[in-house]
Amino acid sequence: MRYALYFAPDPASPFGELGASWIGRSAVTGKAVEHPDLAGLGASELAAITGPARRYGFHATLKAPFRLSEKVTEDDLIEAIGKFASDHAMFEIPALVVGRLEGFLALVPAGPATDLSAFANSVVEAFEPLRAPLSDSEVERRNPASLSSAQLRNLMRWGYPYVFDSFRFHMTLTTRLAEPDISRAARAAEAHFAPVLSGPVAVRTLTLFVEPEPGAPFEIHTRMPLASNTHRKSA
Template sequence: MKAPRYAVYHVPERGSALERLGSSLLGRDIHGVSLPAQPDLGGLTAEELFSLTRDARRYGLHATLKPPFFLQPGMTEHDLIDAAEAFTAARRPLPLPALAVTRIGSFLALTVHPRNDAEAEEAENVRILAREAVAFFDGFRAPPSEEELNRRRAKGLTLRQERYLWRWGYPYVFDEFRFHITLTDSIRDPILAAALEANLRLYLAPACKNNWIEAITVCRSDGEGNFTVLHRAPFPTGISSALYAAQPAPHILSGKDSPA
């Protein structure tokens, strides 16, 4: 049996508009509870939408903080869960800037689009959270195989991305990180991509504001490569998004203080 992979994700809060609409779009609940029906977006058959979200569906609705990895020998799931609880113990929820459907290369995703200085600071705090997660959980990561390294390199990497791949097992971390929630697989037809982008903007409009990161979530892949929630580690009990809604953003270490 193939060993599972693990990842540390931001998974939208259960019951939120983002979680409901996003999970329906992918046709899969990352909590493993249900297989929601995919929406009728117009201009696409059910079969076409199912095909265009095939890989995204395996990973579930999420934004990556610590990219998928195999456990280092000697480490256990329980160790990873304990570490997740330790990581969140001294933190508090982070507001997300407004989200928007964006093309990243050939796929569509939700990305942050700060509208003012306050939201720009919120976006930076999210980047810092991701940088700290990459470094904090790295002791659990087994070194990638040559096959995995070659697969990453086949896409063409810059010198910095190659350095990150060698040191952290993934090329798109730290300065290369971009917060995103994947919505589709690669779409090669530009006309189809543009039409789907417009439809997704309408479909997801109710879910693009007033979102928070209130926990980190450890996810695990099954034998077919489908990631599901293993453990949700919330930020300290009693601290809620409502409590901080009218308060200034917390002071967090600047990017120059993070690992490189």
């Protein structure tokens, strides 16, 4: 079993529902969610370009999928998440936009998001003692020859290339697409997620996802609420 620490909106919120309908699966129930027919992008085409995102669930990676260290139990992990969440306050991402990252679409911050970066860094560091070292096959799956020297160091030290200075908050929406398909998909995503893109996005929880067995869809295991700002000020 592998675990991952993600940002994911409340599944019952408008953002959560928009995300589930876009990728076509609920990470809470594991059940398929009907894709919408969008202007310029039909439901069947949307299903075809969201396959990988559907397996991982609607999310942004904070601590990439990992196996627990030999002497660490799932209960230990849950306890550590609770402690971490109680020590970190809720915050907001000022705004998200539909962006292009190496040929695929994702929701990304519209500008600098210092609170978000600091939070992601803290997640990476705090849970590192619980992570098992990568196996040789896990390293190879990251295609180390394609990584920069900094990314390779991150992979070997932290289990994931894209942390700290290489961190890129993104909520994957599609597979890699070429023109004109990526432009059509971007317009459809902007329309679909318009209610979310109109304002700030609250980060109120740290969400634990699990992969029950290799290749299985990731599921939401635990959503741990972060401390309220009121609680943090009075603590």
